[in-house]
Amino acid sequence: MEQQKIDEFNHQHIKDHQRKFDFVAEDVNKLDDVLQKLQAFNIAIPSWALGTGGTRFGRFSGGGEPRNLEEKIADVGMIHALNRSSNSISLHIPWDIPKNANEIKALASGYGLHFDAVNSNTFQDQPGELSYKFGSLHHTDKAVRDQAIQHNIEVIKYGVELGSNALSVWLSDGSNFPGQLNFRKAFQNTLDSLQQIYAALPDDWKVWIEYKPFEPNFYSTTIADWGQSHLLASKLGKKALTLVDLGHHLPNTNIEQIVSLLLMEQKLAGFHFNDSKYGDDDLTVGSINPYQLFLIFNELVEGMDARGLNHATGIGWMIDASHNVKDPIEDLIQSVEAIKIAYAQALLVDTKALVDAQQNNDVAKAQEILQAAYRTDVRPLIAEARLRAGGALDPIGLYRSGGVRDSLIKQRGAKTVATGL
Ligand SMILES: [Mn+2]
Numbered sequence: 001m002e003q004q005k006i007d008e009f010n011h012q013h014i015k016d017h018q019r020k021f022d023f024v025a026e027d028v029n030k031l032d033d034v035l036q037k038l039q040a041f042n043i044a045i046p047s048w049a050l051g052t053g054g055t056r057f058g059r060f061s062g063g064g065e066p067r068n069l070e071e072k073i074a075d076v077g078m079i080h081a082l083n084r085s086s087n088s089i090s091l092h093i094p095w096d097i098p099k100n101a102n103e104i105k106a107l108a109s110g111y112g113l114h115f116d117a118v119n120s121n122t123f124q125d126q127p128g129e130l131s132y133k134f135g136s137l138h139h140t141d142k143a144v145r146d147q148a149i150q151h152n153i154e155v156i157k158y159g160v161e162l163g164s165n166a167l168s169v170w171l172s173d174g175s176n177f178p179g180q181l182n183f184r185k186a187f188q189n190t191l192d193s194l195q196q197i198y199a200a201l202p203d204d205w206k207v208w209i210e211y212k213p214f215e216p217n218f219y220s221t222t223i224a225d226w227g228q229s230h231l232l233a234s235k236l237g238k239k240a241l242t243l244v245d246l247g248h249h250l251p252n253t254n255i256e257q258i259v260s261l262l263l264m265e266q267k268l269a270g271f272h273f274n275d276s277k278y279g280d281d282d283l284t285v286g287s288i289n290p291y292q293l294f295l296i297f298n299e300l301v302e303g304m305d306a307r308g309l310n311h312a313t314g315i316g317w318m319i320d321a322s323h324n325v326k327d328p329i330e331d332l333i334q335s336v337e338a339i340k341i342a343y344a345q346a347l348l349v350d351t352k353a354l355v356d357a358q359q360n361n362d363v364a365k366a367q368e369i370l371q372a373a374y375r376t377d378v379r380p381l382i383a384e385a386r387l388r389a390g391g392a393l394d395p396i397g398l399y400r401s402g403g404v405r406d407s408l409i410k411q412r413g414a415k416t417v418a419t420g421l
Helices: 003-025 031-040 069-081 101-110 143-160 183-199 224-234 253-262 290-306 328-347 351-357 363-374 379-388 395-401 404-412
Strands: 089-090 166-169 206-210 240-245 270-272 315-318
Touching: 003 069, 003 290, 003 379, 003 395, 031 069, 031 328, 031 379, 069 089, 069 101, 069 328, 069 379, 069 395, 089 143, 101 143, 101 363, 101 395, 143 183, 183 206, 183 224, 206 224, 206 270, 224 240, 240 253, 253 290, 290 328, 290 404, 315 328, 328 379, 351 363, 395 404
Parallel strands: 166 206, 206 240, 240 270, 270 315
Antiparallel strands: none
């Protein structure tokens, strides 16, 4: 996506944008500060989200899917050129093994991208290796545990070559039936395995421990909730933190409260953004419950300010979703927009007034303050921040009018399938 095309597009839409921006900007305190924070805020794109997926049933390719890591990087580069808010990519090993790290790094930096956390995979078997059918780091057989540990150490090595600084671990380890597993032994094996992985972390690295209540196992999961993740992270040490994936909670869990306390304890690694209607974890963030997303960001902004953390870099921000029925690039643009909307709304909360209302137990006032921010249409603020950074006023609008998907199909073919779930 050439800058000239973006500039031409913006020129056509600037008058309409200016009118909407002026209307909302008039009531925003510290407008420049808000716009600068919005400009600095980037969300990592996972390498597995560029193709269709997220289903255990049929997968329906939309055509023009990236056929290799280089093409995935090109797609993220396209998203970043349009929204100026997606300046990193998170790789999944072994789906996206970089064959030549220097070439891959140079390719990415040509698009203004760097590498976010690297993700290990011990939830699928690899040819010629021991099976993870009954788990990986918690396995009853030491040989399987050792193989899974070695895999994680190898993923760290790939990450070091790419300039990444975090290993993200999600385990499918669990049990499907009562009696299958000794919970205590499973936990202790997991801890012991993670300790060996932890020992291989470079000094400036972190390990992020993700939790999920169920699926693929339906009776127990060895790291099922934030308590179990936090217990492991505490025992491991300072470099181990808890990763919150929004879709990895039972319905109606108060995620914002979890986030608030993890942040207080300096144990919040960051986020995997998505949304969920029932028990799934693959719907577009903000598509089902944007109010919850706002409440989470409200806790994040308040908690990060309390600790003096930089919002953009203080913790990890990543999308983790995959879709069967949408153009993946359009979905990722929507995801980033939804996250930035929630963030912008949280920046508009009248913090001082909220503190007063809380102190005086003025419950109705506290609700009014939060909802006044939530009900503000902040989209023109985000568009303005994007415009100032060189992005498109309407990224999906330009993606569509520019016929990007059609040209990707012409270039890559209609039947291509990207690696991923
Ligand atoms: Mn996740």
